[in-house]
Amino acid sequence: MLTRTHEAIPEIMYRIGDLADETGLPCYIVGGYVRDLIMQRPCTDIDIMVIGEPVPFAHALAEKLGGRNFVLFERFRTAQLELDDPKAGTFKLEIVGARKESYNPESRKPITSIGTLEDDLSRRDFTINALALRLNRKERGEVVDLFDGQRHIREKLLKTPLDPEQTFSDDPLRMMRAARFACQLDFQLDEATLTAMSTMSSRIQIVSRERVSHEFFKIMEARKPSIGLKILYSTGLLKEIIPELTVMAGIEQVDGLGHKDTLFHTFQVVDNLAEHSDKLWLRVSALFHDIAKPVTKRFHPGSGWTFHGHEAVGVKIVARIFRAMKWPLEPMEYVQKMVRLHHRPIPLSKEEITDSAVRRLMFDAGPDLDDLMTLCRADVTSKNPRKVQRIMKNFSNVEAKIAEVGEKDLLAKWRPPVSGTDIMELLNLPQGRTVGIIKSRMENAIIDGDIPYDRQAALDYIQQVYREMQEKGEA
CATH class of the missing domain: 3.30.460.10 (Beta Polymerase, domain 2)
Structure with a gap:
């Protein structure tokens, strides 16, 4: 025509x-x-x-x-x-x-x-x-x-020119492109195309991880990534490329108590975050923030479901995924930090906030504190508007407290006023465990407000700590 x-x-x-x-x-x-x-x-x-x-x-x-x-x-x-x-x-x-x-x-x-x-x-x-x-x-x-x-x-329809099974068999990467175009263009896939993707999903294994990742990142960068992510999940492609995500799906019931579907909650978190940030690795952090919930899930009679330690376990799973997908290692530490810290601001929003707790959050998050708070806000997916309003107000209180802490700019880019080398020279010590302990105690003292952020104050404190360690036979 x-x-x-x-x-x-x-x-x-x-x-x-x-x-x-x-x-x-x-x-x-x-x-x-x-x-x-x-x-x-x-x-x-x-x-x-x-x-x-x-x-x-x-x-x-x-x-x-x-x-x-x-x-x-x-x-x-x-x-x-x-x-x-x-x-x-x-x-x-x-x-x-x-x-x-x-x-x-x-x-x-x-x-x-x-x-x-x-x-x-x-x-x-x-x-x-x-x-x-x-x-x-x-x-x-x-x-x-x-x-x-x-x-x-x-x-607004995605359809293959020839038989879709033949099209996807010839080049399985086209299945990833189908999910990507659905995201980017807000198109629907016709039924035969979806069916063929489900039938041919395992064939994606012949495609290099680099090419698969290229299309996956395009999905993550779309205005509404969940469109493509749901297509990958429903067709079995997600299980083929990142199986750690698919085990998050479903709701398990014990004694009439269930937990929310973690996978679809996660998709919503990614969409929420995409409305406020186009940073690819922050979006990836949102996708992985609850990645360890399936392996840390426990049911306790009378109190229900818990996921204790899922942040720490998630850090290890993130490393495994990065290696399997052959993603660049440089942003991995950032994603791990977001996964490790994504629950930290929540207790602060529910209780009286101390300066030392805020300083520690700022120290641990460093220059990524704003990204962490953006992720925390995106993690609120309740359908109860009054509950959402209350949680968001609490987060605003945390942010206001952060602004009030006098050393905000200093701590956001925090570097200790005294380095490990300084400690070795001051105390005439070789590199080793003792220097690490002294340096850690000095950093904690500054964060907790016990001593000011000042080089001389830090040097005096270091000498005091070393004397105490010598008296106790620890140095």
Whole structure:
């Protein structure tokens, strides 16, 4: 089916089409840019497809249109470059030739050969991405839509061009992309696509953790991550990639007493947090904040369910997930800190708040204190508005107390006024356990307000502690 777009095509695209006419090549914009053009969404990454040899055409674009940052992938008949448009800015282009694909069942890497326009469009993941916009002068602006992609855009429906089981068997990563597009575009998956994802979910194991993680993070960065997370859970994909999350689902009843469904509570916490922060690793922290509840869950007759120590156990599970998913280790310490501390502000909100308790929270959270409080607020998922109002007021009291503590800015970026090296030099001690004990006691004395944040006061206190340790035979 052919229809014509009403949106303006950037001027540089006209020049690409004119050059294609000069070389006698049918030329199209394909994929996500066409979808986004129809949906009036911004996009600067463009796939240009020609029916013929793409590499000489890519060289001609670079030479005649001033292309920059040219990269050639000759084995794949593909090139990348950047072109500037006078009004629309810089576009990143990928120049490809129409191709058809076949797959080895043990790999998602396609065996490619030269194909037709129909071959190329039919191999794509979803109908909304199987659209081509003609650039040649004679038919410029016409959309080639062989699989009702424009109708599915209007219906906000995700559907595969071919049989979904075949589509997902060929490239299982497309199942992750289905959940991601549902999140990003607020689209529904058609029933056959969902069923196929459930049937084929175990096949995601042939995809590298890095590629799976890339799509997973896109879901976590969406406006409402729970859309994609629920799709991953309902199709079994979540169990395949992060099984520690799926065991959080369900409500166990003993003596008529149950606990809330931790997984769906967690999805709500992630959504709540996403309304206030776009920090990826804070959102991941929200996803993992109760990760250890299933393994720490205990039922006590008369008092009900407890999850004692789930924060400490959660820190270990987070490390295991990071290693299994091959995530960067640099943000792991931050996520572990959020998981370890996410319950700490709650007791403070329920009782008389002492300066020392606030100082200790500030010391432990450090520069991430604001993120921790954002997570704590997001963790309130009660459907009782009066209860929510009361809890939020208590958190506001905690935040007000934090503001009142005179050393807030100092403690938020707290560094002890005396280092371990200073202690060794002052007391003529080698590095070891004694220095660590003295340093820890000095830090606690400052946090508890026993001595001021002052270098001389800290040095005097260190000497006092060392004398006491010597008298007791501990040094």
